[in-house]
Amino acid sequence: MTAMKIGQQIAALRQGKAVTQQTLADFLGVSKASVSKWEKDQTFPDITLLPLLAAYFGVSIDTLLSYDAQLSAEQIRRIYSQLSKAFQTQPATQVLTSITDLTRRYYSCAPLLFEVGQLILNHFDLLPGKDASEKTQTYVTQARDLFQRCQQLSSDPTVLTKSRAAEAYCDLQLNQPDEVLALLGETATETYPTEALIAWAHQVKGETQAAITTTQAALYQYVTILLSQLTNYAQLIAGKPDQVAATEARGLALIDAFHIADLSPVLLVNFLISCASARAIGGATAEALADLQRYAALLETMTLPLGLHGDAYFDQIDDWLAQTDLGGQLPRNADQLLHELPNVPFTVPPLAALLAQPAQAPLAARFTQLKETFAHA
Structure with missing residues (x-):
């Protein structure tokens, strides 16, 4: 290349x-x-x-x-970052034209097509279209076509695995669950992690630092994956208040143990909203409101940049993050994301209903103030 x-x-x-x-x-x-x-x-x-x-x-x-015809990983990261930022400075039609031209120019570069597909998935609500339904049908289908193209082009196991998973996500967005099960199978498969073997191999060779970095990268991913799974699980059991409470308690313990609020605040955002919604659905109003108060407090302490990074515990992962697909940047432009987060509770029906109650006017006003603050940030 x-x-x-x-x-x-x-x-x-x-x-x-x-x-x-x-x-x-x-x-x-x-x-x-x-x-x-x-x-x-x-x-x-x-x-x-x-x-x-x-x-x-x-x-x-x-x-x-x-x-x-092929681009380097660094070039792809730069392109993704530019297009993600472009949504804030350019008309949606112009951004779409750039995406289309780029796709045509590099239609044989599987890694780029994969990231363009991800870009579309992460921003299709900002692209041209008359309503959410039309946008979903048009752009999610477009992204799925790109992921399928990646599988046709590449023999790299990593690209194939990621592209299949992304294709399945598109199928779910398009309300095609049977296609997902046909593509991925109907039950969870056994996991055979390789990171421990890679770290062990480095250790045997006397490459202790490489072994530490590999292990930290694995731990970091497992922690974020576990919290994401708990976030999804809270929604599945929303009608079972006791299980929701247990799930939230375990998630908060994980958050405290690994300092997720500092390490990856956006991940914590999703967890708190999921738990608040599940609590509200189960009739645990006080607990739902407590989650919303935590959410507001988290937003009040958020500052840019919001990219992925290590901390005092994960002190060897920044170089590893830099060589990942997006180089540590968030899938959605951080400025745009920061402006959108205060409005999230108003877009989740059970939480919007709570915030509409007269007694919760101060909390609703708190989110409104955050929207105004971030709008001028």
């Missing part, structure tokens, strides 16, 4: 045209510092600037990009 050296290409084209960085920056409407960072490969030009850059230098976009 040949890495795309667009920075070097811009520098060469600019020098060949005998123009300064400032002249190019003025033409594009960006700062000289931005051009300098591009040429040093420290940052990447916004996708929307590529046609303008190509026209300025009188070359094709392929030439500008030193086009290769």
Whole structure:
């Protein structure tokens, strides 16, 4: 795979045209510092600037990009980040055009297609469409097609496994449960984790640091997966108050033990909303309100950036996170997410009903104030 050296290409084209960085920056409407960072490969030009850059230098976009049908992991992370941020600064139709053009250009690059599919799933509510139903049908189907294309292109076991799981998620969103069971099977399969073997192999070779990093990465993933499963389980047992209480107690213990509020606050957000909803459905109003109070308190302490990271316990995972698919960034743009979180309780019917009660006006006002605060953040 040949890495795309667009920075070097811009520098060469600019020098060949005998123009300064400032002249190019003025033409594009960006700062000289931005051009300098591009040429040093420290940052990447916004996708929307590529046609303008190509026209300025009188070359094709392929030439500008030193086009290769395959992209590196770092290039894919940058593209995902740019498109995710674009929803805040560009019309939805323009973002959709960028997604479509990118997909066509790199239709043989399975890792990119997978991330584009994920991008669509994580943002389809922001894309053009007359209502939620139409958007779901249109864009989830589009994402599923990309995941199926990944399976046709790749023989990498990791890509195949992730693509099949993502395809199944799309089937669920499209209300096609039989397709999910046909694709993944009808019962949970036994898990044979390999991380312990990898860590052991590093230890035998005397590579203790690699063994520690591998084990920490595994623990980090298992903790987040367990909390996600408890989040989903709370909804499944919403009509069983005692089981919901036990599930929440175990989840909160896990959260406290691994400092999830600092490590991954967005993961805690989902758990609290799920428990609050399950409590409300089961008639445990006081407990549901307590969860909403915890949720509000969590939002009040949230600050950007919201990306994934380690902490004092998981002190060896930042480099590992940097080489994951999204490089530690959240699936949805953090700024956008922060603005949306205060409104979540009003979108969950059992919780919206609670907040509509006159006695809960102060709590509802607390969330409204958070929306206003984040809107100006």
